[in-house]
Amino acid sequence: MENEEILENNELTLDELQAKEMKEKTKFQKILDHVTCFLPIIVGFIAILEYKLVPNVPEFYNPKPNTYITFLLILMGIFFSLYVVSLFLKRKSFFNTVLHKAPLTAAVFAFLILYDCLTLKSNYLLYPFFPWFNDILNAMIGDAAFLLECSLNTLKLLFYGYFSGVLVGLITGIICGYSKKAEYWVDPLIKILGPIPTATWIPLIMVIASTLFKGCVFIVALGVWFAVTTATMTGIKSIDKAYFEAAQNMGCDSKQLIFKIAIPAAVPNIFQGMTQGMSSACVALMVAEMIGVESGLGWYIVWAKAWANYSKMYASIIIICIIFTVVTQTLAFIRRRVLRWQEGLVR
Amino acid sequence: MAAIELKLDHVSKSFAKKESKSVINVLQDINASFHENEFISIVGTSGCGKSTLLRLVAGFINPTEGKIIMNGEEVTKTEPNRGMVFQKPTLFPWLTVGQNIAFSLKAQGIYKENAERVDEMLELIGLADFKDEFPARLSGGMAQRVALARTIINQPDVLLLDEPLSALDAFTRMNMQDEVLAIWKLRKQLVLMVTHDVDEAIYMGTKVVVMDKNPGRISKIIPIELDYPRDRTSKQFVDYRIEILNTLHFGNK
Numbered sequence: 001m002e003n004e005e006i007l008e009n010n011e012l013t014l015d016e017l018q019a020k021e022m023k024e025k026t027k028f029q030k031i032l033d034h035v036t037c038f039l040p041i042i043v044g045f046i047a048i049l050e051y052k053l054v055p056n057v058p059e060f061y062n063p064k065p066n067t068y069i070t071f072l073l074i075l076m077g078i079f080f081s082l083y084v085v086s087l088f089l090k091r092k093s094f095f096n097t098v099l100h101k102a103p104l105t106a107a108v109f110a111f112l113i114l115y116d117c118l119t120l121k122s123n124y125l126l127y128p129f130f131p132w133f134n135d136i137l138n139a140m141i142g143d144a145a146f147l148l149e150c151s152l153n154t155l156k157l158l159f160y161g162y163f164s165g166v167l168v169g170l171i172t173g174i175i176c177g178y179s180k181k182a183e184y185w186v187d188p189l190i191k192i193l194g195p196i197p198t199a200t201w202i203p204l205i206m207v208i209a210s211t212l213f214k215g216c217v218f219i220v221a222l223g224v225w226f227a228v229t230t231a232t233m234t235g236i237k238s239i240d241k242a243y244f245e246a247a248q249n250m251g252c253d254s255k256q257l258i259f260k261i262a263i264p265a266a267v268p269n270i271f272q273g274m275t276q277g278m279s280s281a282c283v284a285l286m287v288a289e290m291i292g293v294e295s296g297l298g299w300y301i302v303w304a305k306a307w308a309n310y311s312k313m314y315a316s317i318i319i320i321c322i323i324f325t326v327v328t329q330t331l332a333f334i335r336r337r338v339l340r341w342q343e344g345l346v347r
Numbered sequence: 348m349a350a351i352e353l354k355l356d357h358v359s360k361s362f363a364k365k366e367s368k369s370v371i372n373v374l375q376d377i378n379a380s381f382h383e384n385e386f387i388s389i390v391g392t393s394g395c396g397k398s399t400l401l402r403l404v405a406g407f408i409n410p411t412e413g414k415i416i417m418n419g420e421e422v423t424k425t426e427p428n429r430g431m432v433f434q435k436p437t438l439f440p441w442l443t444v445g446q447n448i449a450f451s452l453k454a455q456g457i458y459k460e461n462a463e464r465v466d467e468m469l470e471l472i473g474l475a476d477f478k479d480e481f482p483a484r485l486s487g488g489m490a491q492r493v494a495l496a497r498t499i500i501n502q503p504d505v506l507l508l509d510e511p512l513s514a515l516d517a518f519t520r521m522n523m524q525d526e527v528l529a530i531w532k533l534r535k536q537l538v539l540m541v542t543h544d545v546d547e548a549i550y551m552g553t554k555v556v557v558m559d560k561n562p563g564r565i566s567k568i569i570p571i572e573l574d575y576p577r578d579r580t581s582k583q584f585v586d587y588r589i590e591i592l593n594t595l596h597f598g599n600k
Contacts, residue, residue: 242435243439245407246439249407249430250454250498251425251426265439267441341481341483342440342483343481343483
C-alpha cells in the first residue's frame with residue numbers, strides 16, 4: 001500500500017535543489033553577476049551626465065529642468081534598493097530575478113539617453129510632435145489634478161462596463177451552455193454580432209443612449225459580454241460527462257449540478273473569456289472616449305492634441321499604459337490564484 | 348449489517364443505434380438476486396453488457412423491460428445508497444482531496460453532523476497527509492483510492508465498481524484488490540464489481556457472474572468457495588480459472 005507515496009517526503013526545498021544541481025559558479029562569474037546588477041545604475045548616471053553636459057538646442061525653452069533628473073534618480077533608487085534587499089535575503093531566487101531584470105532596466109535608461117539626444121539635444125525628432133522627456137514629466141505634474149480626474153473617469157467607465165459585461169455574459173453563457181433551446185436562439189445572435197467590432201456601434205449608441213456615460217458603459221460591456229458568453233458556453237459544453245454522472249451518483253440534484261459541477265469546471269474557460277474581454281474593453285473604452293464621451297484619458301488625448309499640446313498627450317498615453325497594465329496584471333494574478341488546482345494538469 | 352436484497356426481475360435493455368436506425372439488445376432477460384455480505388464479480392467479453400448492467404443498478408439508465416428491485420423498492424434514479432466507482436477516478440480537479448471526499452455529504456446537506464467521517468475515510472485509505480492537495484498531484488492508484496473513499500463515505504448498501512482497478516499498473520492493482528476487500532469486510536455490504544480480469548474476479552468475489560453476448564445474458568454464476576486471503580497459485584484457484592475461461596470460450600475444451 002505504501003509503494004507509491006513517493007511524492008514529497010524529502011526535506012529539500014526547490015531553491016536548495018536548484019542550488020545543488022547547478023554547477024558552482026566561479027569567482028569571476030560571481031563578480032560578473034554583481035557588475036551586471038550595477039549596470040542600470042551606471043547607465044542611469046550616464047543618462048544624467050548626458051542630460052546635464054550635452055548642450056540643448058539653443059531655441060528650446062526647458063523650464064524646471066530637474067524633474068527628469070529626479071525621475072531618473074528615483075528609478076535608479078528603486079532598482080538599487082531591490083538589489084540591496086536581495087543581498088540580505090536568504091532566498092537566492094530574488095537575487096536571480098534582480099539579476100535577470102538588470103540588463104533590461106539598463107536598456108530602458110539607454111533608450112532614455114537615445115531619446116534625449118534625438119529630441120532636446122538635436123531636434124532630430126521634430127518638436128513639438130516629439131517633446132523631450134522632461135517636458136512630458138512636467139506636463140504630467142503640472143496637470144496632475146485634471147489627469148487624476150480623467151483617470152478616475154476612465155476607471156469608472158471601465159469598471160462599470162467590464163463587470164456588467166462579465167455578469168450578463170456569465171448568465172447567458174451558462175444558460176446557453178446548458179440548454180439547447182436557449183442556444184438555438186442566442187447562438188445566431190452571437191454569430192452575427194460577434195465579428196463586428198464593438199466600436200462600430202459607438203455613433204449609434206451615442207445618439208440612442210440617454211446619457212453618454214450609459215452609452216459608453218454599454219459599448220464596453222458589449223464586447224466583454226460577447227467574449228465571456230462564448231467562452232463560458234464552450235467551457236460548459238466541453239465538460240466531461242463523467243463528472244455529472246459521478247455527482248449525480250453522490251446525490252446532487254440538477255441545481256447542484258449547475259453550481260457545483262458545471263460552473264467550477266468552466267472556470268478556466270470563463271477566465272480566458274474575461275482576459276479576452278478585458279483587452280476588448282480597453283480598446284472600446286479608448287475609442288468611445290475619443291469619439292463621444294467628454295471625459296477620461298482618451299478624451300484628454302484628443303483635447304490635448306487639439307491644443308497642439310503634445311507633451312500632455314504623451315503624459316496621458318503613459319498613464320493609460322500604466323492603468324491598463326495594472327488592470328491586466330491584476331486579472332492575471334487573480335486567475336493564477338483561482339486556478340491553482342490546474343498546476344500539474346496543464347502545461 | 349441489515350439485510351439487503353437486490354433483485355433483477357426479467358431485466359432487458361435495448362439501445363437505439365442512430366446510424367443504422369436499428370435497435371440492439373444489450374441485455375436480455377436477466378434474472379438474479381444478490382444479498383448483503385456478497386462480493387459479486389462480473390466477467391465477460393466486451394459487448395456483453397456488463398457495464399450496462401451496473402449502470403442499470405446505479406440508476407443512470409432504466410431497463411427497457413423488467414424491474415430492478417432493491418429492498419422491495421423499484422430502482423428509478425441514482426442514489427448515494429447505490430454508490431458507484433468508475434474506471435477513471437473522475438475526481439473533481441478544482442476541489443482538494445478532502446473536499447472531494449466531503450462532496451457527497453455536502454451535496455446531501457449532511458456534512459456538518461458528519462464532518463469527522465472525512466478524516467476517517469482519509470485514514471482508511473492512508474492519504475491523511477494529502478487532504479489539502481489537489482487531485483492533479485495524485486498518482487493513479489491514489490486517485491482511485493480517493494474515488495473509492497468518496498463513494499463509501501455514504502455507507503452505501505450496494506457498492507458498484509466499474510473496472511475500478513483496470514487503469515492501474517499490475518502491482519498497485521494487487522495491493523488495491525486487498526484494500527477493496529478490506530473495505531468490504533468492514534461493513535459486509537453488497538459489492539458488484541465488473542472486471543476484465545478473471546484472476547481478479549476469482550481472487551475477490553464470493554460469486555463470479557460470467558456473461559455472454561449477442562444478446563447479453565448471464566451464462567453461469569459460479570460460487571467461489573475459498574477462504575480469504577486467497578492463494579492465486581493454489582490448485583482450486585486454477586480450477587476455477589479453467590472453469591471460467593471455458594465458460595467464456597477461451598479454454599481448451
